[in-house]
Amino acid sequence: MASASEHLTTEAVCRRAMKVAVSLMCTEAGFALAEDAALETLIEMVISFLTELGRSSRALSELSCRTEVMPGDVALALIEMGQRIDELVSYAKSTKHNVFIPPGHAPQQPPPRILQVGEKKGHPTHIPDYLPSFPDPHTYITTSTHKAPMTEYKLVREKAASQKRDVERALTRFIAKTGETESLFQDDPYAFPLIANRPKPLPYLESLLPKDEEGTAQDEEARIPGPGERTAATQAPPPSPPPDTPTKAENKSLNDSKTEANETESENPIDNPYLRAITMPKLKGVNRKAKW
């Protein structure tokens, strides 16, 4: 009930109000001035009088098996304290009492919080009002900061395609910037750099020998029709694809794409760490897993 600041305790406020009341009573009696010590003495006496009256009348009411205090209890308590109650009525009627409105008895607003953001939420219905209110709502209410993920097939497909395109473009530009390039235009070598093609002495050899996982996956796909097609591919020269079996054509197209991929990925050993030769995994006895 009492706040923690210096002079704003309820007791201090009541004491001040009591001081004013006692001063009024002294003025009624005829005094114009009063000593501090005398005034304080009277204040102490009034407070102890009221305390004793309250305690005694409460005890008397409980003695009669009541919880509410009746005027008779107060009267009996007064008699017990030695006060005259017959004079009380005449006193009340005779004197015109000065009444003062006690200051600060209006309900005080809670001091406005300095750092208050937003309005505080009221209590839910199952929480009574006399309990402290909730803190600022931003402390416990979470709102997700991400947008709802797109689930439309069209948008997702577009996004996947654009991402793939960006990745390919970025990778090729990176390799072009870090490796050897060929330029389309004479005057501007940096406009459209093309990755330089290194012709290999045995071009078909790379396409026939299985390399990393990308090649093995495609090899597995090509191996489905039968093991015989491999020997046929090794015998046939790569520039003129033999149109004997459709599997060979399929194998050739796969090998072409493989060659392109291999040319962009495997480079001659240079100082550039990104362009070192790829270490080949062992062929036999390796459990080849599909990509991703």
Added chain:
Amino acid sequence: EAPPRTAGTPLSDFVMQLEDHTPTIPDSVTAYYLNRAGFEATDPRVTRLAALAAQKFVSDIANDALQNCKMKASGQSVKKQPKDKRLTLTMDDLAPALAEYGINVKKPQYFT
């Protein structure tokens, strides 16, 4: 004959009229001190009764002190002032007034 009047009867009658007489001590202040003693007043008139009793108590003492002061002043007022208009409530006047009620106060004369 009328039924025997107990001690609390006139007071109980008076409580009904208590709303017209507002004591000097504010109701909230009285209620605060009574609550500290365990007295929860459901009827505000009972609180006013207690405040009125306290007020009478104080005014009785103040009147006694005033008489003390006037007695002391009357011995000299003929010589010094015709009428001592501004009376001051001092501990010297208060102490004998309180002694009649059995309250003994002693004010230290000086700080040691």
